[in-house]
Amino acid sequence: MTINTMNIVRELALTVPGATRIFEQFGIDYCCGGYRSLSDACQVRGIEIGEVVRSLEALRQTPDDSRDWREESLTSLAEYIIDTHHLFTKHEFDRLEKLLDKISSRHGEKQPELFEAQRIFAHLKEDLIPHMLKEEQVLFPFIARMEKAVGEESALAPPFFGTVRNPVRIMMMEHDAAGDLLIQLRSVTNGYMTPPDGCIGIQSLYHELSVLEADLHQHIHLENNILFPRAVEMEESIAPDLYNSANVFNEHRFLASTLITK
Ligand SMILES: [Fe+2]
Ligand SMILES: [Fe+2]
Numbered sequence: 001m002t003i004n005t006m007n008i009v010r011e012l013a014l015t016v017p018g019a020t021r022i023f024e025q026f027g028i029d030y031c032c033g034g035y036r037s038l039s040d041a042c043q044v045r046g047i048e049i050g051e052v053v054r055s056l057e058a059l060r061q062t063p064d065d066s067r068d069w070r071e072e073s074l075t076s077l078a079e080y081i082i083d084t085h086h087l088f089t090k091h092e093f094d095r096l097e098k099l100l101d102k103i104s105s106r107h108g109e110k111q112p113e114l115f116e117a118q119r120i121f122a123h124l125k126e127d128l129i130p131h132m133l134k135e136e137q138v139l140f141p142f143i144a145r146m147e148k149a150v151g152e153e154s155a156l157a158p159p160f161f162g163t164v165r166n167p168v169r170i171m172m173m174e175h176d177a178a179g180d181l182l183i184q185l186r187s188v189t190n191g192y193m194t195p196p197d198g199c200i201g202i203q204s205l206y207h208e209l210s211v212l213e214a215d216l217h218q219h220i221h222l223e224n225n226i227l228f229p230r231a232v233e234m235e236e237s238i239a240p241d242l243y244n245s246a247n248v249f250n251e252h253r254f255l256a257s258t259l260i261t262k
Contacts, residue, residue, distance in 0.1 A: 003016070003038075003053050003056050003057055004038075004053075005037065005038050005039035005042075005049055005053065006037050006038070006039060007037065007038050008034070008035065008036070008037055008038075009023065009028060009029070009030050009033075009034045009035075009036060009037070009038055009041050010030060010034030010035055010225055012030075012038065012056065013030040013031075013034060013221055013225065014070065014225055014226070016056055016059060017059070017068075018059045019056055019059065020217070020218055020221060021059075022052065022055045022056055022059060023217075024214045024217060025055070026042075026045065026047050026051075026052055026055075027045050027047075027191075028041045028042070028045060028047070028052070029041065029179070029217075030217065030221055031175070031179065031217050031218075031220040031221040031224055031225070032175055032176050032179040032220065032224065033179070034221070034224075034225065038052065038053070067080075069222060069226045069227075070226060070230075073147060074143050074144070074147050074227060074230055074231055074234070075143070075144040075147050075148075077222065077226065077227050078135075078140040078143055078144060078227060080222075081135075081140075081219065081222055081223065081227070082135075082136055082140065085215060085216075085218070085219035085222070086132045086135075086136065086219075088215055089128065089132065089212070089215065089216065089219070090129070090132070092208070092211075092212045092215075093125045093128070093129070096121065096205070096208060096209065096212065097121065097122070097125065099205055099208070100114070100117065100118045100121055100205065101118070102201075103201050103202060103205050104117070104118050106201070107198075107199065107201070107202060110197070111195055111198065111202070113188050113189065113190075114202070116188045117185060117188050117189055117209075120181055120184050120185045120188065121185060121209075123181055124178060124181045124182070124185070127174065127177060127178060127181070128174075128178055131171065131174045131178070134167070134170075134171070135171065135223075138161075138167065139164075139167045139168070139171065142159050142161075142164065142167075143164070143227070143231045146164070146231070146234060146235060146238070147234065149238070150234060150237075150238055156238070163235060164231050164232055164235045165232055165235075168228045168231065168232060171223065171228070172224055172228065175220045175223070175224060178216065178220070179220070182213050182216060182217075185209065185213070186210075186213065189206055189209065192206040192207065192209060192210040193206070194206055
């Protein structure tokens with residue numbers, strides 16, 4: 001595949017190992033907003049496209065041992081997401097929340113944007129903790145059961161949510177909302193740029209928030225662009241009758257399931 005400016009960002013993120021690192025570096029959205037061409041994405045960000053293409057080409061010449069998640073089992077991918085991204089996000093939410101409290105109470109009077117960052121961060125945490133729980137307790141276990149049933153050619157009890165498309169749709173809507181909050185957080189911190197009179201504490205806080213942002217982008221990319229479409233495709237291949245209108249999705253029950261399984 002030759003990289004040209006009309007390549008879709010999402011496809012590049014999927015097919016060029018390490019491309020997501022380059023997109024992070026240039027601030028190109030490859031998860032929720034990854035359906036635009038590289039040319040459009042660069043125009044939106046006001047970036048010189050030649051530089052991005054050169055960076056991507058350079059990547060393609062260096063060996064990369066990252067796993068190709070399009071080839072591995074869905075169960076392995078879901079486990080990987082929980083063991084790396086969910087674990088990291090939960091840990092960082094707790095740690096950075098305390099750090100934000102400390103830094104904003106010390107410097108918020110001079111730098112009021114810290115209070116705004118604190119509010120957006122709290123909102124992000126409040127949204128994503130139950131989101132990850134729904135994936136861990138309901139959606140990912142169903143995907144693993146489905147994959148096992150396919151492998152063993154055994155029967156699969158229809159899930160209470162009707163079809164996997166339903167929780168996937170909700171998870172993707174929640175990803176969009178998290179993506180919007182990350183944009184707000186980046187904007188309020190001026191692209192995580194320490195103010196001229198900002199102390200080392202703010203500099204380190206902003207750096208760590210940007211690391212969390214990059215990890216969330218990669219996390220959402222793995223779900224939106226690989227895990228979820230492959231799960232939908234698998235379900236379609238084994239159970240087209242799950243999609244009849246008799247299977248009414250009970251959204252309230254899906255949302256409430258996180259409370260039951262806590
Ligand atoms: Fe997740
Ligand atoms: Fe998710």
